[in-house]
Amino acid sequence: MTIYDGVHDKNFVAIDSIIFGFDQGRLKLLLIKRKMPPMEGQWSLMGGFVGSHESVDDAAYRILENLTGLKSIFLEQLYAYGDLDRDSAGRVISVAYYALINIDNYDEELGRKYGAEWFTMDEIPSLVFDHSTMVQKAIRRLKRKTIIQPIGFELLPPKFTLTQLQQLYEAIHQKEIDKRNFRKKILSMGVLNKLDEKDKESSKRGAFLYKFNKEKYDYLTSKENLFDFI
Amino acid sequence: MTIYDGVHDKNFVAIDSIIFGFDQGRLKLLLIKRKMPPMEGQWSLMGGFVGSHESVDDAAYRILENLTGLKSIFLEQLYAYGDLDRDSAGRVISVAYYALINIDNYDEELGRKYGAEWFTMDEIPSLVFDHSTMVQKAIRRLKRKTIIQPIGFELLPPKFTLTQLQQLYEAIHQKEIDKRNFRKKILSMGVLNKLDEKDKESSKRGAFLYKFNKEKYDYLTSKENLFDFI
DNA sequence: TCAAAAGTGTTCAGCGTACACCCATGT
DNA sequence: ACATGGGTGTACGCTGAACACTTTTGA
Numbered sequence: 001m002t003i004y005d006g007v008h009d010k011n012f013v014a015i016d017s018i019i020f021g022f023d024q025g026r027l028k029l030l031l032i033k034r035k036m037p038p039m040e041g042q043w044s045l046m047g048g049f050v051g052s053h054e055s056v057d058d059a060a061y062r063i064l065e066n067l068t069g070l071k072s073i074f075l076e077q078l079y080a081y082g083d084l085d086r087d088s089a090g091r092v093i094s095v096a097y098y099a100l101i102n103i104d105n106y107d108e109e110l111g112r113k114y115g116a117e118w119f120t121m122d123e124i125p126s127l128v129f130d131h132s133t134m135v136q137k138a139i140r141r142l143k144r145k146t147i148i149q150p151i152g153f154e155l156l157p158p159k160f161t162l163t164q165l166q167q168l169y170e171a172i173h174q175k176e177i178d179k180r181n182f183r184k185k186i187l188s189m190g191v192l193n194k195l196d197e198k199d200k201e202s203s204k205r206g207a208f209l210y211k212f213n214k215e216k217y218d219y220l221t222s223k224e225n226l227f228d229f230i
Numbered sequence: 231m232t233i234y235d236g237v238h239d240k241n242f243v244a245i246d247s248i249i250f251g252f253d254q255g256r257l258k259l260l261l262i263k264r265k266m267p268p269m270e271g272q273w274s275l276m277g278g279f280v281g282s283h284e285s286v287d288d289a290a291y292r293i294l295e296n297l298t299g300l301k302s303i304f305l306e307q308l309y310a311y312g313d314l315d316r317d318s319a320g321r322v323i324s325v326a327y328y329a330l331i332n333i334d335n336y337d338e339e340l341g342r343k344y345g346a347e348w349f350t351m352d353e354i355p356s357l358v359f360d361h362s363t364m365v366q367k368a369i370r371r372l373k374r375k376t377i378i379q380p381i382g383f384e385l386l387p388p389k390f391t392l393t394q395l396q397q398l399y400e401a402i403h404q405k406e407i408d409k410r411n412f413r414k415k416i417l418s419m420g421v422l423n424k425l426d427e428k429d430k431e432s433s434k435r436g437a438f439l440y441k442f443n444k445e446k447y448d449y450l451t452s453k454e455n456l457f458d459f460i
Numbered sequence: 461t462c463a464a465a466a467g468t469g470t471t472c473a474g475c476g477t478a479c480a481c482c483c484a485t486g487t
Numbered sequence: 488a489c490a491t492g493g494g495t496g497t498a499c500g501c502t503g504a505a506c507a508c509t510t511t512t513g514a
Contacts, residue, residue, distance in 0.1 A: 002320020008279035010240035049238035056312020080310040082286020090232020433465040
């Protein structure tokens with residue numbers, strides 16, 4: 001009960017989550033096959049409704065955890081979609097969020113339960129409602145953020161090689177990057193700590209592993225946020 | 231009636247508008263004094279509720295027109311605020327929009343009706359709820375946009391001098407800009423058309439008036455939007 | 461004649477970009 | 488020995504930033 005009751009309309013408010021993962025050098029998107037009408041059997045973003053007793057952010061975290069089993073991950077509001085007929089089953093305002101997750105930590109069990117599958121960017125099927133629009137916007141946002149922020153570590157395992165990191169950037173921007181320039185720039189940011197270990201998986205010589213310096217990373221991201229990135 | 235009825239919660243969804251104007255070399259913000267509880271008598275952004283039969287964008291335009299009398303102006307979604315207790319009178323999710331208006335076209339009659347007043351940026355009083363947060367975010371967004379886009383023409387009269395335009399940029403960024411560098415850069419963008427007229431108001435010598443080239447301006451803003459700016 | 465704003469070019473540093481070769485090692 | 492990915496340095500052009508003087512004209 002609020003003092004607004006009876007005076008104004010209420011609306012359904014939903015969350016839709018654009019969930020990015022990175023695996024085998026490819027940027028991927030987690031989609032689910034709808035199990036209920038409308039649009040049953042069509043591919044869709046993971047979503048859910050915002051309850052009356054939870055914040056919108058909490059609802060976004062709750063819904064993401066339901067699908068992925070992940071609790072504290074990168075999750076950021078993208079945009080609120082409010083066209084009258086965007087959901088063919090009725091008036092629903094949707095707040096889209098995008099998440100970056102390390103695909104290794106993803107709970108496949110949960111995924112199966114929801115009929116979820118990972119798609120590479122060039123294989124994304126057409127999606128229900130305005131979900132394709134949301135995905136396009138999320139990709140643009142992700143590209144833009146990486147230009148001036150060392151974002152995207154969330155998509156990698158804790159220890160990674162510079163080549164893996166470069167592949168991530170190449171996957172996000174969908175173009176090749178010069179190895180020397182990339183290393184020069186990323187190392188000059190000072191957010192990487194070189195480890196003594198090498199990864200021997202992908203080459204005979206082995207590549208040094210890095211982890212990122214959380215303090216400097218947090219400092220940079222918060223400082224750059226003064227520049228605003230929502 | 232939708233197929234979601236009864237299954238999920240509905241919520242009040244509101245709009246809050248951050249309305250920027252530019253006058254006498256100063257960037258200004260339009261605020262209203264609340265005439266109803268809660269927080270009666272406190273300064274607030276202009277707002278209103280989203281109805282069940284209008285899109286969120288339409289609601290934002292409607293609310294802005296109510297206060298300013300202006301119909302087709304620059305209006306862009308900023309962010310959706312969804313904390314549980316953000317409105318002390320009950321659970322309201324608010325989608326904030328920011329608008330840029332030419333202060334000359336503003337309908338003062340309407341403003342008086344709502345108890346609206348213009349405040350310069352350094353005089354903004356403390357605002358109800360999370361409205362101060364919204365304003366801060368809008369200012370950051372405005373700064374960022376002007377860095378790579380020739381935004382802000384909406385805030386000026388149709389014909390303006392380069393000095394006026396520079397003052398607008400200085401007001402937005404709150405720092406002085408070198409005259410030569412500013413002119414060089416803005417003219418190189420090719421969005422300005424120099425007129426034969428001079429404005430003699432502000433100097434004896436007179437300053438050439440410019441208007442902006444709408445085609446090039448629209449092209450640039452849409453092209454740059456590929457770079458994404460929401 | 462003088463005050464007040466308009467108008468105008470050059471220099472420098474830093475950054476992004478292009479570009480090619482040697483190294484280490486497992487097979 | 489060779490194939491495979493790892494690792495490194497230099498040169499150039501562009502852009503942003505700093506910087507000072509002349510012009511016009513109404514009062």
